[in-house]
Amino acid sequence: MDLAGKVAIVTGGAMGIGYAICEALAAQGASIVIADLKGGAAAADKLRAKGHKVAHVDADVSSEDDTQRMAIAALDAFGGIDVLVNNAAIYSSLSLKPFEQLTVADWRKMLDVNVIGQFLCCKAVLPTFKKQSSGRIISISSGVAFKGNPGMLHYVASKGAIVSMTRTLATELGEHGIQVNSVAPGFTLSDGVHNNPELASTVSGFSVRGRALKRDMLPADVVGAVTFFAGPHSAFITGQTLVVDGGAYYH
Numbered sequence: 456m457d458l459a460g461k462v463a464i465v466t467g468g469a470m471g472i473g474y475a476i477c478e479a480l481a482a483q484g485a486s487i488v489i490a491d492l493k494g495g496a497a498a499a500d501k502l503r504a505k506g507h508k509v510a511h512v513d514a515d516v517s518s519e520d521d522t523q524r525m526a527i528a529a530l531d532a533f534g535g536i537d538v539l540v541n542n543a544a545i546y547s548s549l550s551l552k553p554f555e556q557l558t559v560a561d562w563r564k565m566l567d568v569n570v571i572g573q574f575l576c577c578k579a580v581l582p583t584f585k586k587q588s589s590g591r592i593i594s595i596s597s598g599v600a601f602k603g604n605p606g607m608l609h610y611v612a613s614k615g616a617i618v619s620m621t622r623t624l625a626t627e628l629g630e631h632g633i634q635v636n637s638v639a640p641g642f643t644l645s646d647g648v649h650n651n652p653e654l655a656s657t658v659s660g661f662s663v664r665g666r667a668l669k670r671d672m673l674p675a676d677v678v679g680a681v682t683f684f685a686g687p688h689s690a691f692i693t694g695q696t697l698v699v700d701g702g703a704y705y706h
């Protein structure tokens with residue numbers, strides 16, 4: 456129970472990797488705030504049925520108003536915020552396209568959610584983190600940022616931005632006792648991936664072949680790195696990105 460008494464916001468926590476992260480942080484004793492476009496109420500009910508303390512807020516991370524409401528909802532529900540997991544992103548709904556077929560509108564939507572969304576969430580929790588001189592930000596990047604996977608240039612760029620933002624935020628916020636780290640998963644059979652057969656069938660086979668550990672990756676494989684960065688065993692680690700992909704890319 457390393458996180459007993461702590462409060463964690465998980466964006467995109469209604470399903471997939473985000474939901475698995477909620478379960479893992481709650482199992483360590485944290486109170487959870489799920490911030491998602493949809494499905495937050497049902498996910499919160501599922502976790503409450505397991506005895507966890509959970510609140511939810513319907514929020515679009517690309518909206519500054521919504522991210523401010525998200526922080527207020529956490530403070531109202533549990534009186535504090537200790538951990539922000541920036542997990543919400545556009546990924547599993549992607550159609551793979553050669554880069555020259557991507558439009559400026561595709562790019563703007565991607566950057567709005569995956570990059571500016573994380574920026575807004577960090578900004579929303581900052582006053583609380585500064586006041587208490589502590590806080591953990593854990594942002595979900597992706598192994599594609601290192602490997603340069605084809606067919607999703609705007610997504611790959613957005614996940615590269617998370618690695619760079621993690622470094623700069625860690626540098627800027629260290630003096631306030633705030634730690635910023637990132638987790639870069641490999642291809643993971645999340646709920647969203649299961650709902651996109653094109654993505655699942657195109658990427659699944661070569662992902663398993665390209666790993667040292669030859670099996671599918673599941674949301675449960677991501678959570679250990681996130682609980683580590685949220686908890687006491689990473690007290691002197693900041694600005695880092697941990698690749699969790701069964702040994703496909705050695706970072």
Ligand SMILES: NC(=O)c1ccc[n+]([C@@H]2O[C@H](COP(=O)([O-])OP(=O)(O)OC[C@H]3O[C@@H](n4cnc5c(N)ncnc54)[C@H](O)[C@@H]3O)[C@@H](O)[C@H]2O)c1
Nearest residue numbers: 467471472492515516542543544546547597642643645647
């Ligand atoms: N699944 C993979 O193979 C994989 C690999 C590497 C990294 N990732 C990253 O892991 C994270 C989770 O991926 P997943 O596969 O579980 O996704 P998913 O599609 O299964 O779930 C994403 C969740 O985010 C929510 N969401 C989407 N846009 C949002 C917005 N604007 N505001 C609030 N919530 C929003 C969705 O409603 C959903 O609940 C993402 O950051 C993704 O880029 C996924």
